[in-house]
């Protein structure tokens with residue numbers, strides 16, 4: 001397993017999934033360690049400053065890996081949260097490294113995602129990097145915060161910037177993925193164990209989906225797809241002012257921050273309303289999208 005998790009949320013999901021395999025398979029857990037570590041809790045502009053390099057998938061630096069890239073693993077699990085609709089920089093850095101390409105070549109890969117609720121575009125980026133490494137994605141489990149999109153934005157920002165995972169002002173829901181969903185993630189381990197023991201991965205994603213390993217909300221998907229395109233424009237615009245940490249980026253980062261908050265709280269409710277009004281006209285396309293993004297196939 002190769003994972004990156006700041007608060008430990010993603011790691012709890014991964015360890016619950018892997019429970020069924022304990023004692024039945026030899027497990028190696030590689031915790032990615034950025035150099036320097038990203039702050040948690042995040043402070044001020046530093047949070048927004050991660051956007052351009054996440055979106056552009058620019059690798060940074062990691063501490064040397066503990067695994068031996070010459071070792072022949074039967075199965076590789078990649079566990080990651082989502083940052084700005086993109087893979088987090090430490091995972092991008094791993095996937096673009098020579099060691100990852102060497103160890104992943106020809107291997108079955110399972111992804112485990114723990115996000116707020118917008119992960120689909122990042123998974124497409126991950127699919128591309130898996131394909132580039134000559135590996136094959138055979139399964140995906142994606143857990144998310146099931147609260148409504150708007151309160152979950154507030155609670156995630158509260159959690160990420162204070163480190164406190166409690167109810168903001170006693171009225172907001174708890175931030176992040178529910179303890180129940182994290183706990184019940186252990187059910188996904190059984191089909192994985194079976195696939196590992198038989199070496200048959202062709203129907204693994206079908207078996208995982210039967211256990212509800214992925215649930216996509218059509219209106220959230222539609223919003224995310226638009227957001228991903230706009231994020232690319234912002235990342236290029238901000239990077240014209242230099243690399244991460246360059247103080248010249250600050251005015252543009254602040255513009256991005258206010259733009260994003262405005263879009264989330266004022267534009268997205270209207271867009272969602274229009275989405276559902278026009279839903280019947282795009283039913284076929286929406287169904288096609290849901291099927292594709294729930295699967296492990298990759299078209300680029």
Ligand SMILES: Cc1cc2nc3c(=O)[nH]c(=O)nc-3n(C[C@H](O)[C@H](O)[C@H](O)COP(=O)(O)O)c2cc1C
Pocket residue numbers: 004005006007008009010011047050081082083084085086114115116117118119156160176
């Ligand atoms: C910089 C940053 C950006 C994030 N952007 C997104 C996002 O675009 N979509 C989303 O669903 N979650 C987003 N999240 C929430 C993460 O996916 C994840 O739920 C949270 O960081 C906890 O993960 P952990 O296991 O690393 O603690 C973001 C978190 C951070 C820190």
